[in-house]
């Protein structure tokens with residue numbers, strides 16, 4: 734199994750992939766320099782709405798402070814999660830322009846760690862992904878609340894996670910259809926409860942990624958070459 738997974742909480746069968754399983758080349762390190770280390774909040778480290786990017790920084794596959802150059806961002810999402818190179822490049826470059834300083838972006842909110850000199854003497858710290866509402870971060874996310882409903886849109890909401898988790902039902906694992914079911918429910922809920930709900934041009938693209946990318950957390954093995962997700966968001970559930 735790829736060791737990128739956290740505690741075994743969710744089992745999710747991912748869509749079939751044309752890429753054959755190879756334990757050696759596909760192994761993702763979570764030890765040594767890639768050992769899990771929590772962010773150092775006192776040093777200004779940032780984390781934000783994307784669990785995948787948070788994990789990459791927690792494991793040192795990207796800068797541990799969460800202020801990331803577009804090139805390391807594109808490389809890490811390609812190498813660790815298998816995001817296609819073109820998509821990884823686009824998402825990273827788009828990010829540093831709409832939420833960063835043109836070269837770097839905070840995967841969380843604004844932070845003095847980002848170099849604003851490139852933006853000129855009046856350059857304010859860019860808002861990062863957390864501050865990118867409707868430019869990157871959007872409404873009706875899988876497990877995050879809507880900004881104008883909850884006042885923040887980057888924290889994990891366990892009730893939303895549980896709604897997704899429970900869709901596994903008797904199967905014991907989630908399918909892509911379950912993820913689509915969750916997406917429809919989240920969209921309806923936002924439309925009904927968020928008076929400022931927005932599905933502008935950019936937001937649906939990010940939201941589509943947020944849902945469909947859940948599959949990329951899947952672990953691959955000889956037994957399950959198409960991937961299973963057996964850990965998601967490190968949510969401690971007591972039942």
Ligand code: HEM
Pocket residue numbers: 782783784785786806807810814816821824825828862869870871872873874875876877886889939940942943944946947949950
């Ligand atoms: C350059 C690559 C990426 C960027 C810039 C990015 C950015 C974001 C942003 C801005 C959000 C919030 C979206 C919203 O509000 O709806 C988000 C959410 C999310 N992202 Fe990413 N992401 C990237 C790659 C990935 C990858 C590779 C995965 C999976 C392995 C992933 C999984 C998710 C998930 C599951 C959410 C939803 C979180 C929740 O609602 O609890 N992302 N991402």
